[in-house]
Amino acid sequence: MEFLTSNTARHNQRAPLALKVTALITAFLFACPAIYLVWRNITSDSDPLKVLFSEQTLSPLMRTINLTIVVTLSAAILGTGLAWLTIRTDLPSRRILKIILPLPLVFPTFVGAAAFIRTLNPGGLANNLVEKIGIEKTLELHGLFGAWLVLTLFTYPYVFLPVAARLKNLASSLEESARLLGDSSWSTFRKIILPQIASSLLAGSLLVFLYTISDFGAVQLMRYDTLTRAIWTTRLNNQPVSFALAVILLTFAALAVIIETLISRRFRKPDTSTQAETVLISLGKWKPIAITASWLVVFLALITPTIALGDWAADGLLREFRGGRPLFIDFEDIIEPTINTAWISMLTALIAAAIVLPVSYLVARYKSSIGNTANAIMTSTFAMPGLLIALSMFFWTLKNSWAAEHLRGTIFILIFAYLVRFSAQALGPARASVASIPPSLEDASQVLGASKIKRFFTIDIPVVAPGLLAGSGLVLLSTMKELPITLLVAPFEFPTLTTKIFQSFEDAFVAEGGLLALILVLLSAVLTWVLVIRRADHLA
Amino acid sequence: MLGIPYEFWKPIDTLSLMKTNHKIILSSFICLAIISASCSSSSNKRAELSDRAAEIVQGDCAKDAGKEVTIYSGRSEYLISPILEAFACESGIDVRVRWGNSTDLAVLINEEGKSTEADVFLSRSPGPVGFLEGNDLLGSVSENVLSLVEEQNHAASGSWIGFSGRKRVLVHNVDQVSPDELPKSVFELTDPKYKNRVAIPGTNGSFEDWFTVFRDQHGNETATKWLNDMVENGAKYYPNNRSIVEATGRGEIDMGLVNHYYNYQEAAALGSEHRAENYDFPSDDIGSLLIITAATVLATAKDKEASNELIAYLLTPQAQAYFSNKTFEYPLAKGTKPNPVLPVLEALEIGSVDFDSLGGGFEETERIVRESGILN
Numbered sequence: 001m002e003f004l005t006s007n008t009a010r011h012n013q014r015a016p017l018a019l020k021v022t023a024l025i026t027a028f029l030f031a032c033p034a035i036y037l038v039w040r041n042i043t044s045d046s047d048p049l050k051v052l053f054s055e056q057t058l059s060p061l062m063r064t065i066n067l068t069i070v071v072t073l074s075a076a077i078l079g080t081g082l083a084w085l086t087i088r089t090d091l092p093s094r095r096i097l098k099i100i101l102p103l104p105l106v107f108p109t110f111v112g113a114a115a116f117i118r119t120l121n122p123g124g125l126a127n128n129l130v131e132k133i134g135i136e137k138t139l140e141l142h143g144l145f146g147a148w149l150v151l152t153l154f155t156y157p158y159v160f161l162p163v164a165a166r167l168k169n170l171a172s173s174l175e176e177s178a179r180l181l182g183d184s185s186w187s188t189f190r191k192i193i194l195p196q197i198a199s200s201l202l203a204g205s206l207l208v209f210l211y212t213i214s215d216f217g218a219v220q221l222m223r224y225d226t227l228t229r230a231i232w233t234t235r236l237n238n239q240p241v242s243f244a245l246a247v248i249l250l251t252f253a254a255l256a257v258i259i260e261t262l263i264s265r266r267f268r269k270p271d272t273s274t275q276a277e278t279v280l281i282s283l284g285k286w287k288p289i290a291i292t293a294s295w296l297v298v299f300l301a302l303i304t305p306t307i308a309l310g311d312w313a314a315d316g317l318l319r320e321f322r323g324g325r326p327l328f329i330d331f332e333d334i335i336e337p338t339i340n341t342a343w344i345s346m347l348t349a350l351i352a353a354a355i356v357l358p359v360s361y362l363v364a365r366y367k368s369s370i371g372n373t374a375n376a377i378m379t380s381t382f383a384m385p386g387l388l389i390a391l392s393m394f395f396w397t398l399k400n401s402w403a404a405e406h407l408r409g410t411i412f413i414l415i416f417a418y419l420v421r422f423s424a425q426a427l428g429p430a431r432a433s434v435a436s437i438p439p440s441l442e443d444a445s446q447v448l449g450a451s452k453i454k455r456f457f458t459i460d461i462p463v464v465a466p467g468l469l470a471g472s473g474l475v476l477l478s479t480m481k482e483l484p485i486t487l488l489v490a491p492f493e494f495p496t497l498t499t500k501i502f503q504s505f506e507d508a509f510v511a512e513g514g515l516l517a518l519i520l521v522l523l524s525a526v527l528t529w530v531l532v533i534r535r536a537d538h539l540a
Numbered sequence: 541m542l543g544i545p546y547e548f549w550k551p552i553d554t555l556s557l558m559k560t561n562h563k564i565i566l567s568s569f570i571c572l573a574i575i576s577a578s579c580s581s582s583s584n585k586r587a588e589l590s591d592r593a594a595e596i597v598q599g600d601c602a603k604d605a606g607k608e609v610t611i612y613s614g615r616s617e618y619l620i621s622p623i624l625e626a627f628a629c630e631s632g633i634d635v636r637v638r639w640g641n642s643t644d645l646a647v648l649i650n651e652e653g654k655s656t657e658a659d660v661f662l663s664r665s666p667g668p669v670g671f672l673e674g675n676d677l678l679g680s681v682s683e684n685v686l687s688l689v690e691e692q693n694h695a696a697s698g699s700w701i702g703f704s705g706r707k708r709v710l711v712h713n714v715d716q717v718s719p720d721e722l723p724k725s726v727f728e729l730t731d732p733k734y735k736n737r738v739a740i741p742g743t744n745g746s747f748e749d750w751f752t753v754f755r756d757q758h759g760n761e762t763a764t765k766w767l768n769d770m771v772e773n774g775a776k777y778y779p780n781n782r783s784i785v786e787a788t789g790r791g792e793i794d795m796g797l798v799n800h801y802y803n804y805q806e807a808a809a810l811g812s813e814h815r816a817e818n819y820d821f822p823s824d825d826i827g828s829l830l831i832i833t834a835a836t837v838l839a840t841a842k843d844k845e846a847s848n849e850l851i852a853y854l855l856t857p858q859a860q861a862y863f864s865n866k867t868f869e870y871p872l873a874k875g876t877k878p879n880p881v882l883p884v885l886e887a888l889e890i891g892s893v894d895f896d897s898l899g900g901g902f903e904e905t906e907r908i909v910r911e912s913g914i915l916n
Contacts, residue, residue, distance in 0.1 A: 056910065114783070123790030140792065220779045225915045233743045233910070236643045236671050237903040315810055328618045387644060391651045398655050409657070487640040488648055492610075500617075503639060507616040508782045508805035 015366035022358040027374035030420055033384055034377065036392035037246055046244040057230065057245060064227040064252075067147055067219070068212045074152045075208040079159025080201055082294055084193070087167040090280045091290050097298070098164070099529045102473065104301035105157040106524035108481040108498055109217030111505065111517050113150050115305035117141060117221065118312075125307055146222035153301035154218070155211050158474060159204035162429035165470035165536065166200035167193075169436070169463065176279060185281075199264045199435055200467065203428030206260045207474070210253055210383040210424065231385060246388055253383035257376050261363075264432075306521065309514040316511020329500075329512050337495040338519060342527065344411070344496070345479035348418045349426075349472040349531075355419065356427040356471070357434075357464075364435035375427065382424035386484035393417050393489050409491050417485045422478045426471030433467025434460070466536050473532035480524055497523070589629055592622035592866075596858050597629050605632035607846045612649060612658040614642025614668065615833060619867045627853040633846050642668045643745060649838065650675055659841035660850055662833070665745045667752075667902050669700045669834045679839040682848045688855040689872050693832060702832030703854040704863040705870035707883075708750055709818040710827065711788050711803050712795035722819050726797070726827035729770060736774035739784045739796030742914045746781070746799055746831045751909065752901045754826050760904075767912045777914045782806075789814040799831060800882070804868040820883045830870060 041048060051057050082101055086094040107115075119125045121140050141149065170193070178188045194201075216228045227249050234242040283290050320326050359378065362371030381389075393413055397403040407413045437460055450458065483498050490496070497520040504513030586594070586601045613620055617639050628635045638645070638658070646668035649656050656677075663669045672678050678699040686694050686701055693702040712722065717737075723729055729738050741747045755763040776793060778784045784796035785806050803818045821827035835854060837847045853859055860871035864879045871878060878884075909915070 059916075114786075117783075118786070118790075121787070121790065122792045123787075124792075127790075221783060223777050223779065223915075229743070229915075233906060235647055236668060237748075237906045239647075312809070315813075319809070319811070387647070391648065394648065394651050398652060404655060484644065488638070488644065492636045492638060499639065503617045505782065506641075507619055508785070508802045508809070509618055510786075510806070510809050512618070 013366060015362055015368045015371070019358050019362050019366075020368065020370050023362050023368075023370050023374040026355055026359060027370070027377050029416075030374070030378045030381055030423070032396055033381060033389045033392040033420060034250060036395045037243065037250065037384075037388060039395075040243045041240075041247055044240045044243055046240040046247070048244040048247045051241055051244040052248055056241075057227070057248065060225050060227045060230045061248070061252075063144070063225060064213055064249075067144060067151070067224065067226060068209055070144075070148050071151045071155065071212045072205050072209045074148070075156040076159050076201060076205045078152065078297065079156040079204060079208075080163050080197070082156070082297065083160050083164035083167055084189070085290055085294055087164050088193075088281055089283050089290070090287075091283060091294065092287070093291070093295075097294055099525065099533050100298055100302060101294075102157040102161050102477065102528055102532070103521065103525055104154050105474065105477040106481050106521060107154055107305055107517075108483055108501065109150070109154060109215055110221065110483070111217075111309075111501055111513070112154055112305050113146075113218045113221040114505065115308035115517075116146075116150055118308035119304050125311055126304075142223050144224055147219050147224040147226075150218045150222065151212055151215060153297070155208045156297075156301075157477070158207040158211065158425070159201060161470040161473055161532075162200040162204045162432065162467060163197050165429065165466035166197045166432065166436070168536065169433075169466055170196050175281075196436075199432040200429060202260055202264045203432045206256065206379065207382070207425055207428055209256050210380070213249060213253060213256075214383040214385060216385065228385060232387075235387065246385065250380060250384060253380040254376060257379045260379075261372065261375065302521075306518070309517045309521075312510040312514025313518055316515060319511070327512055327515070328504075328509055329515070333500070334516065334519060337497045337500045337516070338523060340494060341480050341496045341498070341520070342523060344415070344418075345476050346527065346531065348415050348422070348479045349476035351415065352419055352423045352426040352475040353430070353468050353472040356423055356430045357468070359427060360430040360434045360464075364431050375431070378427055379424040381420055382422065384421070386421060386482065387488070389417055389421050390485045390488040393485075409489075411491060411494075414486070414490050414494075417489050418475075418479050418482060421482070421485060422475045425474035425478060426468065429467040429471035429474070430464065433464040436467075437463045469532055469535055473528060476527060476531065477524055480520065480527075586629060589625060590622060593625035593629065596622060596626035596862050598858055599630075601629040602632035604634075605846075607632075607843055608634040608636065609659050609843065609846050609850050610636045610638075610657050611660045611662060611850070612638045612640070612645045613662040614640065614645050614664045615662045620662065622866075623854065623859050623862060624850075626858070627850055631846075631849055631853065633849065635850070646671050649677060653677070654840050656838060656840060658838050659843065659847045661836045661838060663700075663836070664833055665749045665831055666700070666834050667745050667749050669836055670902065672836065672838075673697070673699050677839055679837045679841055679844065681835070681837055681851060682844075685848050685852045685855070688852065688874060690874060693872050700834045700836040701851060701855075702872045703835050703851070704860075704867075705830040705832045705872055706746065706799040706801045707820070707870065708746075708827055708829045708831065709798060709800045709803075709820055710795055711785050711798050711816050711818055713788050713791050713793075713815050714817050715815055716791055716794045723821075725821060725825045727766065729775075730766065730773050732773070734773060734795075736776070737794040738770065738773070738775045739778045739787065739793045740770065740775050740914060741780050741784055741796070741798065742777045742909050742912075744780045747797070748902060748905050748909070749831055750797075750826075750829055752905045753829055755905065755908075756901070757826055760908075764908050764912075767908065767914070771912050771914050775914060777916075785816060788816040791815060795819075797827070801868055818883075832872060833869075 040046070085091045086097050086101065091097070117124070121127070175188055175192050178192050214228060216232055219226045219229055227245060231242050231245045231249065234245070316327050356378070359371060359374045362368045363375045393416070394408065397408045397413060481498050483502055486496050486499050487502070497516055501513050501516045501520065504510070504516060586597065589597060611624070621637070624635050624637065627633070642663040642665065645661065646663070649658055649661060649672060661669070661672065669678070673695070680698040681694070681701045683698070686698055689702060694700065710722070721733070723734070751763065751767070778787065778796065781798040781802045784793070784798050785802040787793050788796055789806055789810065800818050803816055806814050806816070835851045837844060837851065841847045855873040857873070857876060860873045860876040863869045864871045864876065868879060868882065870882065
């Protein structure tokens with residue numbers, strides 16, 4: 001308990017000026033899309049309040065709320081369970097699971113949901129298979145159930161990665177003692193582990209929450225009429241309503257962020273983690289169940305859509321061999337977008353890690369309204385539809401002739417737009433990690449007279465790194481699949497895998513789309529392994 | 541806690557290792573990117589054309605004219621880029637393209653306003669073009685280009701011109717729908733025998749265009765009643781043409797109202813596994829409307845002459861033959877014949893409808909579709 005008091009004491013210290021200024025600038029830059037949105041509401045005579053209380057808004061809003069709650073809950077449970085199994089137990093094949101479990105995040109939902117439908121829905125590939133053994137399956141994925149299933153399977157990595165990172169950093173000594181004292185596994189989990197991972201779990205769940213309210217691809221294909229779909233269908237023919245609905249969405253997101261901040265404050269308990277040896281818990285008789293459960297998730301979230309993608313791609317390749325219509329893409333058409341996708345997403349993830357650190361420190365270490373504001377702005381922007389972020393980039397760069405000439409259509413503005421959209425994913429896990437730096441360590445090193453910089457590298461970085469790495473991993477995967485911003489903001493002739501996939505599906509070139517989507521999944525697996533998982537293993 | 545100094549050399553070491561590792565990967569990708577970018581820079585030599593573009597080009601490439609046209613294209617890259625490449629070769633004019641969804645691009649042009657980079661906008665359907673015209677962002681296509689198509693295939697104001705067409709059809713699963721069940725008119729689809737069997741792409745651009753014309757031709761009341769009756773009859777909403785054609789091919793739904801184009805693609809991609817076929821309503825039925833894809837010159841186009849030259853190229857015999865033979869679309873230039881595999885075109889054509897007179901037509905369509913409850 002003395003850690004707690006020590007932490008609270010730190011919390012009353014005043015934050016360094018440099019940190020505050022950096023956070024202020026970041027907050028201001030990240031507010032660009034929101035300011036644009038408010039401005040457009042004013043200039044187009046939108047009336048968000050009137051729109052809010054119309055039938056046209058209320059029922060999609062209720063559907064958004066329903067969907068968001070169920071997806072967040074199930075993704076939180078799934079992500080945490082899988083993280084615990086792969087990090088803290090002797091689950092066989094946990095090494096490979098660690099690499100592939102985050103990957104479902106890379107499916108752009110418009111492809112992922114289409115692939116799901118192709119595999120599972122009536123007349124689909126799975127259906128054909130079970131029909132042969134005499135089962136007449138009638139399951140049809142659509143509506144709330146379909147959207148829930150697809151979104152849960154595509155978003156649990158938001159919880160899995162940060163919680164796994166946190167668990168890795170957690171000393172197992174307390175857990176061991178609890179077990180030795182005769183506590184059951186569940187009560188050990190609840191009393192010892194849960195409080196320690198709570199801030200990472202909350203940060204991850206918030207990302208799921210925000211992702212779900214902003215998702216368009218899955219709800220559209222699952223025919224579930226949510227707020228984002230209302231924003232989308234009115235964007236051309238009724239812009240005042242579209243802008244007003246977006247304000248409502250953003251307000252809803254900001255509320256969620258504030259609530260999360262308030263809750264997570266109660267969990268800011270440091271632990272005794274250092275690089276202590278983790279003792280793996282033996283699953284014993286639960287092993288078969290645990291293996292089945294985790295591979296079932298892999299099967300549903302990764303293999304199910306991949307089967308459809310593979311089927312599409314194989315049809316196309318076979319067709320080419322049989323002398324049918326050749327594929328519309330050749331090797332060169334694949335190489336360029338693959339390279340573009342790889343470097344732009346790595347660069348974005350790297351910069352995201354750098355810019356979220358100051359804000360994370362400010363929020364986790366000090367009582368700072370600047371920090372909290374910056375955190376709220378950066379996090380809630382994640383829920384903003386990509387189209388609006390893209391439009392805001394044009395709005396701001398065109399305000400100034402220098403910017404219009406030198407920034408519009410450049411890589412810089414593209415990366416900036418990605419950062420605005422996705423930094424929240426690095427911020428949450430980073431904040432949780434900074435909060436977990438044991439003050440005892442800080443105090444000890446202070447007494448020993450270590451310089452600030454030295455302290456940062458010797459004490460903070462090792463504790464923060466896994467969480468930060470996990471967060472950057474999320475940014476990496478999200479950037480790889482980003483569509484609306486890439487289409488509108490990228491330089492001319494800057495194809496990425498996702499824009500190519502979009503082009504393929506737009507005109508029903510499913511073979512080409514399937515092939516490119518498989519490459520996207522493969523690339524994400526390689527990058528996740530090389531840049532995130534292997535690193536994290538080095539750190540442990 | 542006592543082991544701090546001893547413990548900490550190790551993580552630092554691995555961290556610095558990681559960084560070098562990261563740099564190597566990153567810089568190698570950037571190098572590759574630079575190499576590939578320099579490879580793909582366009583050139584006006586016939587030998588460097590892609591196979592598809594080479595098939596279109598007649599003769600040799602022209603010398604670099606020192607001009608450039610920027611296109612925002614809602615038509616997808618696979619179908620249009622060979623033609624644009626061929627144009628660049630034959631005219632010597634450089635072409636830059638921003639690809640995207642027609643509606644998003646129209647919204648973007650509206651946001652950019654006078655400072656838009658777009659000279660030409662290619663839209664998959666007339667709706668987004670009508671939106672830009674309403675906001676005074678369109679210039680006019682020159683007279684001699686307009687004269688390349690029949691009068692009903694360009695705007696009366698001359699602000700846009702059609703260059704290919706996609707026909708509305710009823711796609712249906714051949715195992716679940718027998719030929720004698722097929723309706724003579726879209727109006728028959730409200731009959732109980734089609735209960736829960738029809739898919740409608742309610743929020744799709746070309747459906748909205750179609751429904752707007754439907755309202756214009758048959759009156760608001762009839763059109764609204766038809767849609768409400770369809771919903772009553774269990775019509776199901778799907779987000780777009782492609783998803784309907786795909787679902788019909790699997791047998792998830794029996795039939796759907798779509799553009800003719802997608803079934804050709806799905807059949808070409810999946811072969812006999814795909815169990816759906818197009819059915820054409822009789823030519824006097826609103827159900828067989830032709831939706832045309834439109835080209836426009838922006839009011840702020842930097843080089844109007846080059847922009848018109850590009851649009852004219854879309855209507856040359858070689859480009860029109862490409863649309864007809866490679867993308868299974870209806871050519872619109874006077875005197876060109878559609879691909880013989882396509883049903884003969886006698887349909888109502890969307891260009892014959894005066895969009896300007898519809899006044900808020902699309903907004904109203906959006907409202908009627910939403911209030912019908914089809915989206916729920």
